Amino acid sequence: MPKEKPDVKNLSDNLKKLSEITEWFENQEEVDIEEGLKKVKEAAGLIKASKERLKAVENEFEEIKKEADIEEDNGAKEESKGEEEETPDRAAL
Amino acid sequence: MKLREIVEEENQQKDEKIFSVSDYIKIVNQGLKDFRARIIGEVSEVSFGPTGHVYFSLKDEKDKSIINCIIWKSRYDIYGIELKEGLKIIAAGYPEVYPFSGRMSFISEVIEHAGEGTLKKEYEKLKEKLTREGLFEEVRKRAIPKYPQKVGIITSKQGAVLADFLNNLGRFGFKIKMIDSRVEGQAAIADLLLSIKTLKKENIEVLVIMRGGGSLESMLAFNNELLVREITGFPVPVIAAIGHHKDVPLTALAADRSVSTPSIAATVLSESWEQAASLLKEYERSVVDSYENILENANSLINQSVDTIRGIKDLIFDKYKEIETALKISFQAFKNALQNSKSNLKNSWRKSIFGFSSLLSIIKQQLEHSEEIVYLRNPETQLKLGYSIARCEGRLIRSVRDTKIGEDVDIRVADGTIISKVKNIHPVK
Numbered sequence: 001m002p003k004e005k006p007d008v009k010n011l012s013d014n015l016k017k018l019s020e021i022t023e024w025f026e027n028q029e030e031v032d033i034e035e036g037l038k039k040v041k042e043a044a045g046l047i048k049a050s051k052e053r054l055k056a057v058e059n060e061f062e063e064i065k066k067e068a069d070i071e072e073d074n075g076a077k078e079e080s081k082g083e084e085e086e087t088p089d090r091a092a093l
Numbered sequence: 094m095k096l097r098e099i100v101e102e103e104n105q106q107k108d109e110k111i112f113s114v115s116d117y118i119k120i121v122n123q124g125l126k127d128f129r130a131r132i133i134g135e136v137s138e139v140s141f142g143p144t145g146h147v148y149f150s151l152k153d154e155k156d157k158s159i160i161n162c163i164i165w166k167s168r169y170d171i172y173g174i175e176l177k178e179g180l181k182i183i184a185a186g187y188p189e190v191y192p193f194s195g196r197m198s199f200i201s202e203v204i205e206h207a208g209e210g211t212l213k214k215e216y217e218k219l220k221e222k223l224t225r226e227g228l229f230e231e232v233r234k235r236a237i238p239k240y241p242q243k244v245g246i247i248t249s250k251q252g253a254v255l256a257d258f259l260n261n262l263g264r265f266g267f268k269i270k271m272i273d274s275r276v277e278g279q280a281a282i283a284d285l286l287l288s289i290k291t292l293k294k295e296n297i298e299v300l301v302i303m304r305g306g307g308s309l310e311s312m313l314a315f316n317n318e319l320l321v322r323e324i325t326g327f328p329v330p331v332i333a334a335i336g337h338h339k340d341v342p343l344t345a346l347a348a349d350r351s352v353s354t355p356s357i358a359a360t361v362l363s364e365s366w367e368q369a370a371s372l373l374k375e376y377e378r379s380v381v382d383s384y385e386n387i388l389e390n391a392n393s394l395i396n397q398s399v400d401t402i403r404g405i406k407d408l409i410f411d412k413y414k415e416i417e418t419a420l421k422i423s424f425q426a427f428k429n430a431l432q433n434s435k436s437n438l439k440n441s442w443r444k445s446i447f448g449f450s451s452l453l454s455i456i457k458q459q460l461e462h463s464e465e466i467v468y469l470r471n472p473e474t475q476l477k478l479g480y481s482i483a484r485c486e487g488r489l490i491r492s493v494r495d496t497k498i499g500e501d502v503d504i505r506v507a508d509g510t511i512i513s514k515v516k517n518i519h520p521v522k
Contacts, residue, residue, distance in 0.1 A: 015456060018463040025470035033472040033482060033505060043467040050460050058453055065446060 011057065014050040018043055118192045125197075129187040132160065132199060133207050136180040145169070149176050151184060151199070162186075164201040171282050172204050173219070173318040181207040185280055205279035205313055212309050213340070216316050220343055223318070228325050229346040235330040237350055238298050239365040245297040245329075246271040247288040254303050254355045258334070261359035265366035270295050276304035281314035289323045299330050299362065302344065303355045306336025315342035324348055334358035476507035485515075493518045 021043045028036070112120065134151030137159070141147055145166030150159050162184055164176075174182065184201035191198060206212050223229060242265075248254050250273045272288040275281035285302070292300060302324070304315070314320065315335050324331050324347045333348030334355045345351040352358050468474060472482070482505040483490040490496055496515050504511040 011456065015459055015463075018459070018467075022463050022466040025466055028470075036470065036472045040467050040471045040473070043463060047460055047464050047467070050456070054453065054456055054460065061446075061449060061453070068442060 011050055011053045014046045018046050115192060118190050122189050125188045131183050131185040133183045136176050136182055137178055139176050147176055161198040162201050163198045164204055168202060171319055172279060174204050183207045203280040216340055219318055223321055223343060234349045237330050237361055240369060241298040241362055242266060243268045243297045244362060245292040245295060245300040247274050248303040249274060249276045252305055254305050258303060258355035258359045261356040263363040265363060270297060277311055279313040282317045282320060285314055285320055293328060297329055300327055301332045301358050303334040303358060309340055312342050315344040320344055321347045332358050332361055481506045493520045
C-alpha cells in the first residue's frame with residue numbers, strides 16, 4: 001500500500017499540521033528521536049511546501065493588487081475626465 | 094286751320110271752292126271745337142244707345158232753350174252721375190255736327206252736378222255707400238313702407254304743391270316717377286284715372302296723390318267713385334295729400350295715409366329715412382362705444398395675459414431653478430455616494446490588502462516560528478552540536494540515578510550509537 005502523500009498545497013492545513021508538530025515538540029518531555037526525526041522531516045516538507053505556496057499566494061496577491069491599482073488609477077482618471085467634461089454642460093445651462 | 098282763316102284764305106285766292114257736305118261738316122266741326130264751353134242746364138229726354146252712349150238734352154232754366162247732348166259711354170262711366178230727368182248738371186264739352194243726321198249735339202266730355210247743395214248731397218250719398226262697403230276702414234289701410242325709394246306722384250305741375258313736396262322730401266335717394274295731371278274739378282277725373290293706370294305698371298313702392306285745398310266743387314274729381322276704387326285697389330300703399338276745408342275728399346278717406354299738405358306727405362316718406370339716419374348715428378355711436386369697450390377689454394386682457402405670462406415665466410424659471418438646484422444636489426449626492434462607495438471600496442480593498450498581507454505575514458511568522466522550533470527541537474541538530482542521548486535498557490538517562498555501574502549504556506550521537514558500559518558515577522555537587 002503506497003504511503004499517503006499529504007496535500008501540501010493547502011496552506012491552512014499545512015499551518016495546522018505545523019502547529020500540531022510544534023506543539024508536539026513543545027510538549028514532548030521525553031525525546032523520541034525517531035519520532036522527532038519523522039516529525040522534523042514532515043515539518044520540513046510542510047514548511048517547504050508552505051513557503052512555496054505562500055510565495056505563490058504572495059505573487060498572485062501582488063498581481064491582483066497591481067490589477068486593482070491599475071483599475072483604481074483608471075477610475076480616478078475617468079473621474080477627473082468626467083469632471084472636465086461637466087464644465088461645458090454647466091456653461092450650456 | 095280755323096274755318097274763318099280757311100274762308101278768308103279762300104276768298105283771298107278769289108277761288109270760290111265748292112265743298113262737299115261731308116268736307117264742309119268736317120271743317121265746321123273743326124271750327125266748332127273752338128266753342129268749347131261749360132253749360133249748365135236741366136237734364137231731359139235721356140236715352141241710352143245700344144253701345145252705352147248716353148243721349149240727353151239740357152234745358153235752360155229760364156227760357157227753356159234746349160241743346161242736344163251726347164256723352165260717350167267711356168266718359169259717362171267715369172263720373173258716376175246718373176243722368177235723369179230734371180237733374181241739374183254742368184256739362185263741359187264742345188258742339189259737333191253729326192254727319193248722318195246734320196244734327197248738332199254738344200259732346201259732353203265732363204258732366205258734374207250743379208249747385209253746392211247737390212254736390213254735398215251726392216258726396217254724402219257716395220261716402221255712405223263706400224263706407225258701407227268698408228273701403229274707408231282702418232283695417233284695410235296698409236302701412237307706408239319703411240325706407241321707400243321708388244315713389245310715384247300724381248299732381249299738377251302748376252302751383253306750389255310739387256315744389257312744397259320736393260322741398261320737404263329730403264335727400265334720401267328717392268327715385269320719383271311723376272305724372273302731371275289735372276287736379277281741378279270734374280274734368281280731372283279722366284286724367285287722374287289715366288295717371289293711376291300708368292303708374293300701376295311702374296315699379297314703385299308708394300303712390301302720392303296731391304293737390305292744394307279747394308271747395309267741394311273743385312274737389313269733384315277726388316270724390317269720384319271710380320277714383321276711390323282705384324286708390325283702394327292700387328298695388329302699393331297710397332298717400333293722399335289733398336287739401337280741403339270741411340268735407341274730406343273720398344279719395345283721402347280711401348287712401349292708406351291721408352295728410353293735409355304736400356310737405357307732410359314728403360315728411361311721411363322721409364321719416365323712416367330720418368329715423369334710419371338717427372338710428373345709424375346711434376348705431377355708429379354704439380358700435381364705436383362697443384368697439385372701444387372691446388379694445389379696452391382686449392387691452393386689459395392683454396395686460397392681464399402679459400402679467401400672467403410673466404408670472405408663469407417667473408414660476409417656470411423658479412421651478413427650473415429649483416429643479417436645477419435639486420438636480421445639482423442630486424448629482425452631487427450621487428457623486429458623493431459614488432465617491433463614498435469608491436472610497437469604501439478602496440478602504441475595503443486596502444483593508445483586505447492589509448488584512449491579507451498581515452495574514453501572509455502571520456503565516457510567514459508562523460512558518461518561521463515552526464521552522465525555528467523544528468530546527469531547535471530537531472534531535473539531529475542537538476546531536477550535531479555535540480549533545481548525545483544516553484539510554485540504559487531503552488530508558489532515557491536524565492539522572493545518575495537512572496543507571497548503575499556496570500550497566501550497558503547506549504549513547505546516540507549525530508552519526509551513530511556508541512555502546513558503552515558504566516564504570517563510575519560522579520554526581521554533581
